[in-house]
Amino acid sequence: MSLEQYKDRNVGEQNYYMVDIEDYPTTGWGKFTRVVKRTFSGELFVGLWVVLREMIKFDIHTVSYPQEKLPIGPRYRAVHKLLRLWESGYERCIGCGLCEKICISDCIRMDTKIDENSRKEVTEYTINFGRCIFCGYCAEVCPELAIVHGGRYENASEQRAHFVLKDDMLTPMDLLTQQQEYPGFGAVIPGTDKSVKKTPLAY
Amino acid sequence: MSKINITNFTIDGRSVTANHGETILNVARREGIYIPTMCYIEKTTPCASCRLCSVEAVGVDGFVLSCNTPPTEGIEIVTNSDSLQTERTNIMKLYDVNHPLECGVCDKSGECDLQNKTLEFDVSQQNFTARDQERSIENWGLINYNPSLCILCEKCTHVCNEVIGDDAIDLQFGGYKSKVVPKDSDILDCTFCGECIAVCPVGALVSSEFQYSANAWELSKIPATCAHCSAGCSLEYEVKTVGAATAGQSEIMRVTNNFEFTSLCGAGRFGFDFDKRDVKDVNEFNKAIEKFKSANAIKFTSMVTNEEAMILNALKEKLGLKLFNEEARNYQKFMRAYSKVSGKLHHSATLDAVKQSDAAIVIGSRISTDNPGVRYALTTASRHNGAKVIYLHPMEDALMQNVVTQMIRYEVGTEEGVLALIAKALLTEADLDETSQNFLNSLDDGYLCAESNVGEEELEMIQKSLRRTKNRVIILGNDVINHDRAENIARIAALIEEYTDFSLLIVPSEVNTLGVSLICDLDEETSVNSVVGYNAKADYTVASFGEADLNVAALNQQEGTFVSVDNQVLPTNVAIAYEGYTLNEIAGALGVEAEYSIDYTPQLPQTSGFKATAFDDLENFLTHDGKDVRGYILDNVNREKSVKFEQIADLPEFNGTVIYSSNPVLQFNPYTADAKQLESDISLRGSAQFAAAARIADGDEVEIQTSLSSVIRVFKLDAELKGTVALNPNFDLGLERTLGSYRYEIAKINRVSN
Ligand code: SF4
Ligand code: SF4
Ligand code: SF4
Ligand code: SF4
Ligand code: SF4
Ligand code: FES
Numbered sequence: 001m002s003l004e005q006y007k008d009r010n011v012g013e014q015n016y017y018m019v020d021i022e023d024y025p026t027t028g029w030g031k032f033t034r035v036v037k038r039t040f041s042g043e044l045f046v047g048l049w050v051v052l053r054e055m056i057k058f059d060i061h062t063v064s065y066p067q068e069k070l071p072i073g074p075r076y077r078a079v080h081k082l083l084r085l086w087e088s089g090y091e092r093c094i095g096c097g098l099c100e101k102i103c104i105s106d107c108i109r110m111d112t113k114i115d116e117n118s119r120k121e122v123t124e125y126t127i128n129f130g131r132c133i134f135c136g137y138c139a140e141v142c143p144e145l146a147i148v149h150g151g152r153y154e155n156a157s158e159q160r161a162h163f164v165l166k167d168d169m170l171t172p173m174d175l176l177t178q179q180q181e182y183p184g185f186g187a188v189i190p191g192t193d194k195s196v197k198k199t200p201l202a203y
Numbered sequence: 204m205s206k207i208n209i210t211n212f213t214i215d216g217r218s219v220t221a222n223h224g225e226t227i228l229n230v231a232r233r234e235g236i237y238i239p240t241m242c243y244i245e246k247t248t249p250c251a252s253c254r255l256c257s258v259e260a261v262g263v264d265g266f267v268l269s270c271n272t273p274p275t276e277g278i279e280i281v282t283n284s285d286s287l288q289t290e291r292t293n294i295m296k297l298y299d300v301n302h303p304l305e306c307g308v309c310d311k312s313g314e315c316d317l318q319n320k321t322l323e324f325d326v327s328q329q330n331f332t333a334r335d336q337e338r339s340i341e342n343w344g345l346i347n348y349n350p351s352l353c354i355l356c357e358k359c360t361h362v363c364n365e366v367i368g369d370d371a372i373d374l375q376f377g378g379y380k381s382k383v384v385p386k387d388s389d390i391l392d393c394t395f396c397g398e399c400i401a402v403c404p405v406g407a408l409v410s411s412e413f414q415y416s417a418n419a420w421e422l423s424k425i426p427a428t429c430a431h432c433s434a435g436c437s438l439e440y441e442v443k444t445v446g447a448a449t450a451g452q453s454e455i456m457r458v459t460n461n462f463e464f465t466s467l468c469g470a471g472r473f474g475f476d477f478d479k480r481d482v483k484d485v486n487e488f489n490k491a492i493e494k495f496k497s498a499n500a501i502k503f504t505s506m507v508t509n510e511e512a513m514i515l516n517a518l519k520e521k522l523g524l525k526l527f528n529e530e531a532r533n534y535q536k537f538m539r540a541y542s543k544v545s546g547k548l549h550h551s552a553t554l555d556a557v558k559q560s561d562a563a564i565v566i567g568s569r570i571s572t573d574n575p576g577v578r579y580a581l582t583t584a585s586r587h588n589g590a591k592v593i594y595l596h597p598m599e600d601a602l603m604q605n606v607v608t609q610m611i612r613y614e615v616g617t618e619e620g621v622l623a624l625i626a627k628a629l630l631t632e633a634d635l636d637e638t639s640q641n642f643l644n645s646l647d648d649g650y651l652c653a654e655s656n657v658g659e660e661e662l663e664m665i666q667k668s669l670r671r672t673k674n675r676v677i678i679l680g681n682d683v684i685n686h687d688r689a690e691n692i693a694r695i696a697a698l699i700e701e702y703t704d705f706s707l708l709i710v711p712s713e714v715n716t717l718g719v720s721l722i723c724d725l726d727e728e729t730s731v732n733s734v735v736g737y738n739a740k741a742d743y744t745v746a747s748f749g750e751a752d753l754n755v756a757a758l759n760q761q762e763g764t765f766v767s768v769d770n771q772v773l774p775t776n777v778a779i780a781y782e783g784y785t786l787n788e789i790a791g792a793l794g795v796e797a798e799y800s801i802d803y804t805p806q807l808p809q810t811s812g813f814k815a816t817a818f819d820d821l822e823n824f825l826t827h828d829g830k831d832v833r834g835y836i837l838d839n840v841n842r843e844k845s846v847k848f849e850q851i852a853d854l855p856e857f858n859g860t861v862i863y864s865s866n867p868v869l870q871f872n873p874y875t876a877d878a879k880q881l882e883s884d885i886s887l888r889g890s891a892q893f894a895a896a897a898r899i900a901d902g903d904e905v906e907i908q909t910s911l912s913s914v915i916r917v918f919k920l921d922a923e924l925k926g927t928v929a930l931n932p933n934f935d936l937g938l939e940r941t942l943g944s945y946r947y948e949i950a951k952i953n954r955v956s957n
Contacts, residue, residue, distance in 0.1 A: 119308075144307075
């Protein structure tokens with residue numbers, strides 16, 4: 001599936017047109033004729049014919065869920081992911097706590113400490129999905145593009161605690177190459193490169 | 204105040220007046236006129252390094268620094284103009300050059316002056332160029348220093364020198380390479396009060412334990428009073444829920460203070476994790492109730508709130524028990540004798556009076572470790588008023604070296620004689636009543652001088668150095684309060700207070716000794732059986748520290764009040780909730796009922812000066828201009844006078860090896876001993892002379908035997924000490940700690956052979 005339609009955020013220039021809908025009948029006679037027309041129009045058979053036709057063609061589009069899953073649109077706000085840096089594999093999250101602060105349902109909690117290199121280390125990061133309203137504020141506020149909404153939309157599990165720990169959300173090291181840059185809510189807006197200015201530094 | 208001392212001028216067209224010594228900034232702040240500052244700190248002399256406080260004066264070329272300029276009569280000050288705005292914006296631009304963009308992780312973020320002012324002056328980009336410097340983060344024990352974040356405001360060096368007195372850090376200048384360095388040393392060797400961390404406006408100096416563990420905005424601030432010594436410092440416990448993947452529990456992350464006006468020592472700042480965790484154990488509780496019912500006495504220490512003291516006293520009456528607390532009883536005895544001569548219940552001086560003094564005499568206390576609050580007040584007086592500090596003690600105190608102007612080493616045990624000699628020296632011209640005059644006349648100066656080792660010349664020097672001083676205080680400590688001759692000493696002290704312009708500060712040894720002594724009817728400790736201990740070891744022990752039979756809430760887990768050395772009743776609050784039993788619940792089961800401990804606050808005895816104010820009506824903060832409105836000051840209480848003196852007793856001699864019960868810096872009691880950040884040095888520290896006398900060497904394990912107890916410690920040679928008295932700590936002894944006896948003891952020191 002192409003992401004074109006999602007990336008194009010300029011709604012104003014798209015070709016909208018008015019759908020031609022008949023006016024609703026207002027008189028009793030008008031309503032009566034509409035019922036009769038719908039009842040005998042044979043549209044039921046149109047549907048049956050489509051099913052039959054596709055059956056004969058053996059070109060079936062049905063996705064065999066759950067073995068197969070359709071990709072979800074990047075604007076959809078599903079269960080969160082914590083991303084890593086591409087080259088080094090370091091965790092992107094710097095532990096600034098902004099997501100924790102902005103979270104409208106107060107469901108993010110994190111523990112941080114100083115590590116042996118005098119850097120801030122996030123030792124645990126949890127989201128209580130029983131309370132999360134999937135508003136996307138956390139992804140939007142994150143200065144490091146570290147917390148994002150992933151594509152995982154199935155929230156059913158035997159344990160409420162599933163997929164809420166840092167380990168569940170963080171890209172595993174061995175899957176680093178498959179990590180996708182997040183294109184949806186809270187991602188860098190197109191053209192960011194152009195607005196970045198260089199700080200004058202003498203070396 | 205006389206007219207001469209008042210200057211009339213205008214700020215932004217408003218007529219204002221400055222008192223003597225006030226700067227333009229002081230007046231502006233008092234009047235609520237905003238002038239931005241970056242390096243100003245109220246409790247030190249102006250650092251004058253940021254120039255942000257520049258203002259214009261009509262008729263004067265260029266800008267004037269409002270923080271260190273006193274106004275002249277009639278001058279017109281303008282605090283805001285286009286050129287000032289440009290000047291200030293440029294200053295902020297310079298501060299921001301190459302400043303690391305690490306607010307995201309910085310501890311200071313959210314309460315950072317640089318962040319605030321950068322936003323205020325809308326500096327959104329850097330248009331200057333500067334070479335980036337290689338600067339490494341330094342670890343100085345409890346403190347981490349990041350020179351890249353440092354803006355060289357000099358606040359840290361100013362407080363360290365002018366308020367604390369350690370003078371341990373310095374600014375090393377070198378253009379963009381400038382940084383703060385430990386003075387004359389590679390590593391920071393100081394008393395670790397942490398004041399430099401508190402005053403640092405950016406994240407350059409931070410607590411290494413706290414660093415990166417929480418953000419400023421997640422912490423709940425609990426206003427409280429320090430539970431370690433009687434200075435009653437105001438502090439805030441900053442609490443947060445930790446454990447993201449667990450049920451989470453509340454923990455104190457750090458302690459902060461209103462550093463603009465007040466100071467904390469390192470015990471208050473870093474020794475906060477003494478809270479007790481326990482659940483309700485009904486069986487043990489019932490057992491405790493039985494023990495109380497069958498007890499003959501309750502023994503307790505002064506590590507209690509006024510409300511707890513009140514409950515214990517009520518239990519005494521209800522159950523007909525005796526109430527033992529030798530240390531508070533000694534204080535009580537001392538103060539009663541004092542009242543007989545002075546006619547007042549409370550001593551007259553406060554820590555503020557010490558700060559403002561220009562002459563201070565300290566007798567009978569190793570004050571820098573006994574009460575850091577007094578030490579800082581003396582440092583402030585010395586630095587800001589050039590105060591003469593006369594320090595009388597058998598042992599030199601290296602920490603007071605920069606402050607003390609005259610050190611007089613008297614012989615151990617001769618405090619009574621020493622104070623009598625001082626009284627005589629100070630009262631030469633006083634118009635005394637007959638009894639007092641006779642008493643002074645009867646003194647055998649020759650004998651006293653010889654035995655106490657205080658020379659005539661030394662006394663003359665005291666007289667001389669006090670000559671042109673105006674605000675004087677005399678500070679008495681633990682050694683005189685717990686002296687055998689305490690009562691006569693108290694009378695002499697009262698005499699000095701009465702007939703000279705000296706005010707008197709009597710420093711209680713434990714956090715709430717003063718409160719306990721005003722509330723409880725204490726009995727002389729005798730050996731009886733079935734004694735219940737409250738925060739003290741006894742046949743059955745209830746305590747908030749150590750191995751107790753029943754645990755109770757520690758002092759940072761309770762609502763209640765303390766009485767500080769300032770005679771101020773100070774409220775403290777619950778930082779960490781306690782799940783177990785409290786004294787109030789025990790008392791409830793024994794028929795002394797109240798819903799909460801703080802129900803006793805308005806019932807504190809008014810005969811002792813307490814007010815009938817409910818706990819919830821007590822304030823606990825400092826106003827924006829630094830006025831301390833915490834709690835209330837005890838009312839003056841007049842007592843009947845009956846001036847009578849005893850002859851000075853023969854001065855005792857302490858020959859051979861003597862130990863002095865004294866804790867190292869930042870250590871006071873079992874709470875501080877529990878605090879994981881505080882260094883815990885439990886060695887016996889003595890001079891080479893002591894080592895020779897005791898025939899021991901550095902590093903030896905020795906048994907210290909006194910008439911009362913015996914303890915094994917490692918001996919450490921301390922080059923800063925002299926004489927044959929060694930320092931023996933007691934903070935680590937937990938419930939076994941004995942208080943309330945004279946702090947010097949002749950001891951037998953034996954090397955433990957193994
Ligand atoms: S999506 Fe919204 S509610 Fe959920 S964790 Fe993020 S900020 Fe909180
Ligand atoms: S906002 Fe981003 S970088 Fe900051 S703590 Fe949250 S996930 Fe980490
Ligand atoms: S010192 Fe202040 S401005 Fe600098 S990184 Fe820390 S919070 Fe940001
Ligand atoms: S911790 Fe205290 S004594 Fe040590 S450098 Fe800082 S201000 Fe000075
Ligand atoms: S360390 Fe902090 S207080 Fe000290 S000079 Fe630097 S910025 Fe100022
Ligand atoms: S506040 Fe006056 S120079 Fe900094």
